[in-house]
Amino acid sequence: MFFQVKDLVKSYGGKTVLDRVGFEVDRGEIVSIIGPSGVGKTTLLNIIAGLDQPDSGRLHFSEPPDKEHPVIMVFQDYVLFPNLTVFENVAFGLKVRKMPAAEVRQRVMDILSYFQLEEKCGLYPNQLSAGQRQRVAIARAMVVNPAMLLLDEPFANLDRNLKMQTAEFIRDTQKEFGVTTISVTHDLEEAFVMSDRVGLILNGRLVQYDRASEVYGNPTSMEAARFLGPMNVVPPHMREFMDMEAGVAEDFKVDEEMHVRPEALRMVREEGAPGLVAEMAFAGHYTKYRVLLGDTAFVIFDRRTGIRVGDRVRLKIVDSSGFGED
Amino acid sequence: MKLSPLLVPFVLLFLGGLTLAVSQSLGFWLPLPYDGGMFDAYTALLDPHLLESVGLSLYVALVSALVSVSVGAMLAYAVWRLPDTLERASVVYKVPLILPHIAVAFIVLVFWTKSGLFSSVAYHLGLLNTPAEFPSVLYGNYGLGMILAYTYKEVPFMVILGYAVLKRVSPRVVVAAKMLGAGEVYTFSHVVLPHMYRVMHVVFIILFLYAFGAFDIPFLLGESSPGMLSVEVFNLYFRRDLANRPVAMAVLVCMFLFSLAFIVLYTKLASSLEQKERKL
Amino acid sequence: MIPRFIYALIAFVSLFPLLVLAGYSIAPGWTFPDIIPSRFDARAFEYLGSQAPSVLRHMASSVLYSLLTVCLTLMLCLSPAHHFARCDFRGKATLEGLFLAPALVPVMTFSMGVHSLFIRLGLADTFMGVVLVLTTFSYPYMLRALVAGYQAIGPEYEQCARNLGAGFLTRLLRIELPLLVPSIIAGGSVVFLVAFSEYFLVFLIGGGAVDSFTGYLFPFLTSSDRSVGSLLTLLFLAVPVSLFVLVESVVTRVYRNRGIY
Numbered sequence: 001m002f003f004q005v006k007d008l009v010k011s012y013g014g015k016t017v018l019d020r021v022g023f024e025v026d027r028g029e030i031v032s033i034i035g036p037s038g039v040g041k042t043t044l045l046n047i048i049a050g051l052d053q054p055d056s057g058r059l060h061f062s063e064p065p066d067k068e069h070p071v072i073m074v075f076q077d078y079v080l081f082p083n084l085t086v087f088e089n090v091a092f093g094l095k096v097r098k099m100p101a102a103e104v105r106q107r108v109m110d111i112l113s114y115f116q117l118e119e120k121c122g123l124y125p126n127q128l129s130a131g132q133r134q135r136v137a138i139a140r141a142m143v144v145n146p147a148m149l150l151l152d153e154p155f156a157n158l159d160r161n162l163k164m165q166t167a168e169f170i171r172d173t174q175k176e177f178g179v180t181t182i183s184v185t186h187d188l189e190e191a192f193v194m195s196d197r198v199g200l201i202l203n204g205r206l207v208q209y210d211r212a213s214e215v216y217g218n219p220t221s222m223e224a225a226r227f228l229g230p231m232n233v234v235p236p237h238m239r240e241f242m243d244m245e246a247g248v249a250e251d252f253k254v255d256e257e258m259h260v261r262p263e264a265l266r267m268v269r270e271e272g273a274p275g276l277v278a279e280m281a282f283a284g285h286y287t288k289y290r291v292l293l294g295d296t297a298f299v300i301f302d303r304r305t306g307i308r309v310g311d312r313v314r315l316k317i318v319d320s321s322g323f324g325e326d
Numbered sequence: 327m328k329l330s331p332l333l334v335p336f337v338l339l340f341l342g343g344l345t346l347a348v349s350q351s352l353g354f355w356l357p358l359p360y361d362g363g364m365f366d367a368y369t370a371l372l373d374p375h376l377l378e379s380v381g382l383s384l385y386v387a388l389v390s391a392l393v394s395v396s397v398g399a400m401l402a403y404a405v406w407r408l409p410d411t412l413e414r415a416s417v418v419y420k421v422p423l424i425l426p427h428i429a430v431a432f433i434v435l436v437f438w439t440k441s442g443l444f445s446s447v448a449y450h451l452g453l454l455n456t457p458a459e460f461p462s463v464l465y466g467n468y469g470l471g472m473i474l475a476y477t478y479k480e481v482p483f484m485v486i487l488g489y490a491v492l493k494r495v496s497p498r499v500v501v502a503a504k505m506l507g508a509g510e511v512y513t514f515s516h517v518v519l520p521h522m523y524r525v526m527h528v529v530f531i532i533l534f535l536y537a538f539g540a541f542d543i544p545f546l547l548g549e550s551s552p553g554m555l556s557v558e559v560f561n562l563y564f565r566r567d568l569a570n571r572p573v574a575m576a577v578l579v580c581m582f583l584f585s586l587a588f589i590v591l592y593t594k595l596a597s598s599l600e601q602k603e604r605k606l
Numbered sequence: 607m608i609p610r611f612i613y614a615l616i617a618f619v620s621l622f623p624l625l626v627l628a629g630y631s632i633a634p635g636w637t638f639p640d641i642i643p644s645r646f647d648a649r650a651f652e653y654l655g656s657q658a659p660s661v662l663r664h665m666a667s668s669v670l671y672s673l674l675t676v677c678l679t680l681m682l683c684l685s686p687a688h689h690f691a692r693c694d695f696r697g698k699a700t701l702e703g704l705f706l707a708p709a710l711v712p713v714m715t716f717s718m719g720v721h722s723l724f725i726r727l728g729l730a731d732t733f734m735g736v737v738l739v740l741t742t743f744s745y746p747y748m749l750r751a752l753v754a755g756y757q758a759i760g761p762e763y764e765q766c767a768r769n770l771g772a773g774f775l776t777r778l779l780r781i782e783l784p785l786l787v788p789s790i791i792a793g794g795s796v797v798f799l800v801a802f803s804e805y806f807l808v809f810l811i812g813g814g815a816v817d818s819f820t821g822y823l824f825p826f827l828t829s830s831d832r833s834v835g836s837l838l839t840l841l842f843l844a845v846p847v848s849l850f851v852l853v854e855s856v857v858t859r860v861y862r863n864r865g866i867y
Binding site for chain 2: 641714717836
């Protein structure tokens with residue numbers, strides 16, 4: 001354990017934004033805290049960065065950060081100083097540490113070349129693209145050799161197609177430099193891609209903190225499950241109308257509801273089958289179907305199957321990931 | 327603690343100056359021994375000549391502030407509607423703002439005296455034969471000269487602030503209003519003007535109180551009887567004998583108290599009007 | 607068509623008086639009933655040429671005390687403006703309103719008191735006294751501009767600089783002041799204009815011992831010969847205009863790429 005947050009409580013004007021939040025981060029790990037907008041994720045980051053004080057609870061470092069190894073935050077919107085060039089921005093943290101000019105130049109140019117920004121070193125932030133600005137912001141943070149890196153909504157201002165690319169870039173950079181990193185974001189897919197562990201905050205409480213696949217596949221509550229995507233509920237009496245892949249049935253207890261992600265369901269067209277395809281919507285790399293089984297509606301994500309609205313289908317559960325069953 | 331630098335000008339000079347004005351009006355700390363009673367200076371204020379001055383000051387301030395704010399708001403709208411190139415070139419409207427008050431007063435003199443430029447124009451139009459026939463704009467006891475000077479000087483002030491507000495309003499609101507069938511006047515008064523209400527209130531307070539208490543323009547353009555309050559005070563303070571100093575200070579203290587009361591009452595009135603508008 | 611007409615009207619009303627003043631300065635004998643001056647001579651120019659040292663001395667003094675007033679208001683208002691923009695506390699609106707009061711209420715009330723005060727302190731008829739009294743009633747414009755400036759910048763830049771390890775002075779000089787430049791120019795322009803064109807306060811506190819351009823100009827404005835007054839007024843206009851043009855061109859050159867001005 002490298003860093004620990006314990007029983008953190010923070011409220012603003014009677015509204016509790018952080019309610020006994022606690023988690024641990026190992027050395028060299030990258031962790032993402034996810035949750036809907038405006039639930040105190042940024043407050044958590046501000047507290048860790050020392051920009052805000054908690055009402056109660058504490059932070060613990062196995063080796064406390066100091067001036068040579070500080071905790072550095074990369075702000076949402078990057079907050080590059082507009083009056084300074086790329087070079088001066090990156091050099092800022094070194095200059096205030098009274099490092100000799102030659103060494104500053106060496107270290108700044110080294111990191112700029114790693115981030116492929118050497119040619120931009122004389123430009124002002126205003127003249128860069130959003131992606132370049134973010135790389136400058138990360139370079140500015142990395143160059144001071146931080147004990148820990150904090151990323152506030154790193155994907156907020158990026159185009160959709162740039163988000164995933166950036167998530168991979170952050171993951172690779174983080175592994176290369178080995179800097180312990182905590183990010184907060186509401187971009188789920190990107191958080192899953194870049195993080196070793198993911199924490200989910202709902203209503204100020206950290207409801208789950210685990211590997212990404214676990215958080216997605218086995219949410220601890222219906223609320224958590226719904227935040228991460230649609231979840232189908234199969235009541236016990238409906239079970240007889242569903243087919244199941246071999247081995248899936250054993251994962252469910254006999255008389256309990258089953259919870260199934262839309263992508264864990266498949267449709268098989270069959271004349272006179274119990275399911276009726278009520279809607280379909282093309283959504284890019286999948287198609288979203290709504291299937292009525294009696295009075296229960298199911299959401300299913302599937303490839304193009306040739307199935308159309310009005311077709312009768314059987315439903316088959318191909319994967320048991322739901323929540324709370326194991 | 328972080329506010330402390332302002333204590334020098336605010337507490338020491340502003341409040342200090344006020345305190346001295348109040349105490350001199352009551353007969354203390356005068357350069358000469360004073361044998362009157364504490365409130366003698368204030369009873370002297372009821373002099374009918376001074377009361378006429380009060381009336382003139384209020385009237386000049388009110389008319390010039392009203393005209394400046396309304397003309398300025400319309401011009402701000404006009405400048406805002408100008409095409410981009412003309413909009414940028416329209417900075418020339420700031421010229422009167424850069425001119426000092428005494429220079430604006432001078433310009434009014436040049437144009438409006440009986441032998442001034444407008445009089446010459448009237449002569450060539452055959453409206454008059456000698457300068458004496460030109461109406462007494464400047465010294466006709468209606469304070470017209472001062473009102474002209476204040477208005478010329480302050481309209482650009484309203485334009486700048488009103489225009490700054492409109493800059494943040496999308497020009498598409500006008501297009502939308504016109505598409506919905508609103509006429510030019512209706513668009514201005516119901517769609518654009520409400521954005522400027524707040525700044526118009528602020529500008530009105532500033533201009534009214536400035537014209538009410540300022541000295542420079544009345545000193546050049548003022549009429550002598552009754553004179554503007556500021557000129558009366560100046561005469562009491564410097565021109566007549568020192569025994570009048572408490573009266574001068576008493577007038578100043580009353581002007582100050584009136585200004586404070588005016589700000590408080592006006593802001594209360596404006597905010598209650600605003601709330602009523604929001605309810606509608 | 608209509609926009610051009612409106613523009614022409616605005617330009618005419620703003621500039622025509624200056625044209626008339628220019629006419630007077632080249633035609634001192636321009637009188638009723640001429641609409642266009644009939645005889646031109648360089649009397650006003652010759653007179654001012656002979657008085658050049660005196661004109662320049664008064665102008666330099668005015669520029670100097672106006673610039674000093676700008677500097678002083680800036681120094682006094684920086685920290686309070688930061689406080690008003692960043693912190694919420696009880697009675698903030700009232701206190702802010704109170705601090706803005708010197709620009710609203712009649713200047714004469716406090717300045718007459720200050721005059722008596724300065725006589726006692728030996729500041730009357732001194733250059734410093736003039737700067738102080740001009741500061742007292744012009745600082746609200748600077749305060750307002752800086753508060754708005756700080757609010758527009760937001761607290762993130764300071765937090766970020768602090769997080770990167772910058773101390774108070776580095777934050778102020780490297781980050782805050784450069785970002786505040788547009789607001790400082792806005793507030794400073796108003797303060798400069800107010801100080802530079804003030805007649806009464808300088809006359810009252812300076813008492814003739816402190817040279818001022820407005821004080822020099824005044825007797826010419828009341829004289830029956832309008833030529834010198836006209837020429838001096840145009841000269842007066844040239845000072846702030848050229849100063850603004852200078853500041854504007856320097857700042858846009860320095861800040862063009864930075865996108866903050």
